[in-house]
Amino acid sequence: MRETFNFSAGPATLPEAVLQQAAAEMLDWHGCGHSVMEMSHRGKQYISIHEQAEADLRELMSIPENYKVLFLQGGATLQFSALAMNLMRENRQADYIHTGQWCKKAIAAAKQFGTVNIAASSEEDGYNHVPAPETWLLQKDASYVHICLDETIGGVEYFFTPHTGDVPLVSDISSTFLSRPIDVSQYGMLYGGAQKNIGPAGLTIVIVRDDLLGHALPGTPQPLDYKANADADSMLNTPPTFAVYVAGLVFQWLKQQGGLSGIEKLNQEKAALLYSAIDESSFYSNPVAVQNRSRMNVPFTLADAALDAEFLKGAEAQRLIQLKGHRSVGGMRASIYNAMPVQGVQRLVEYMQAFEKSHG
Numbered sequence: 001m002r003e004t005f006n007f008s009a010g011p012a013t014l015p016e017a018v019l020q021q022a023a024a025e026m027l028d029w030h031g032c033g034h035s036v037m038e039m040s041h042r043g044k045q046y047i048s049i050h051e052q053a054e055a056d057l058r059e060l061m062s063i064p065e066n067y068k069v070l071f072l073q074g075g076a077t078l079q080f081s082a083l084a085m086n087l088m089r090e091n092r093q094a095d096y097i098h099t100g101q102w103c104k105k106a107i108a109a110a111k112q113f114g115t116v117n118i119a120a121s122s123e124e125d126g127y128n129h130v131p132a133p134e135t136w137l138l139q140k141d142a143s144y145v146h147i148c149l150d151e152t153i154g155g156v157e158y159f160f161t162p163h164t165g166d167v168p169l170v171s172d173i174s175s176t177f178l179s180r181p182i183d184v185s186q187y188g189m190l191y192g193g194a195q196k197n198i199g200p201a202g203l204t205i206v207i208v209r210d211d212l213l214g215h216a217l218p219g220t221p222q223p224l225d226y227k228a229n230a231d232a233d234s235m236l237n238t239p240p241t242f243a244v245y246v247a248g249l250v251f252q253w254l255k256q257q258g259g260l261s262g263i264e265k266l267n268q269e270k271a272a273l274l275y276s277a278i279d280e281s282s283f284y285s286n287p288v289a290v291q292n293r294s295r296m297n298v299p300f301t302l303a304d305a306a307l308d309a310e311f312l313k314g315a316e317a318q319r320l321i322q323l324k325g326h327r328s329v330g331g332m333r334a335s336i337y338n339a340m341p342v343q344g345v346q347r348l349v350e351y352m353q354a355f356e357k358s359h360g
């Protein structure tokens, strides 16, 4: 096992077995004499990689047949605009539940294309919870309702599926992608960047119900039109081939971990270890409502912020890296995605306890 544990929120740590396989196949993929990076995306070798990756993702998430899986580029950020361009209908109204910095960006992007109704918000409370669904002021004729299942910066996660009736529910799942089972059939669309739980940066995955396709706003550029991408099997132009390949290896690795329910158990164990360590101490704290604490991103602060730099320096000396909190909130953040071994979280907890003893 690698000696360094990387708590970056993304691009994030990948399973060691996947990196080893990618390294072993780097110069010569399956005897073809060249690397995946050097393959034509129209050739049968790459197409087999692409199709297998999609089939494995469909199996892992039990994606129903009436949903398209698109392998795109541009990050979740581009989808903030693309989803509005594809899903806004005649009245161009959309409901957004505002739970953090990524929602804020999604809202700003959607406003370029129509009217955004903030149906509920936790902004005034510092984004420390998901507003109770009974309080959401949803519009009957909205084109869609947008949520972010896991706000990476605030560490706020939904553990329920909102009911929005006939209005399609859309979620940014960048941070919680493949960390636990999700009932895809409850959503009109799910999307996220790969660079947290899935693979290298550069791949963005969109899962969209097929009846929502084909109504993009006039002027939508073709590479942003979901129907055009679906019709071309995500090969409208050159896809991020190497990122799709590594994502495919991650999907196979996940199947070996017992699929999403298998990995969910490990994720629960890791999150419980870290949150208990925080809750049992009077030196560390996490501001998020207990029922919304993200299993993937754990922000925490020290009792004295003047000790932050020393905490980070000591952590690095122990090879516990990238623990600095997001620049907008400060403090620390430990992202503990699927590929973070339990041992990494144990090492972090030991370090935190030792630091508290000497500085608390």
Ligand code: PMP
Pocket: 009, 010, 074, 075, 076, 077, 078, 102, 148, 150, 151, 152, 153, 172, 173, 174, 175, 193
């Ligand atoms: N949504 C969430 C929840 C994120 O965490 C991020 C990136 N950290 C984004 C959107 C933006 O993703 P990208 O950088 O892939 O555009």
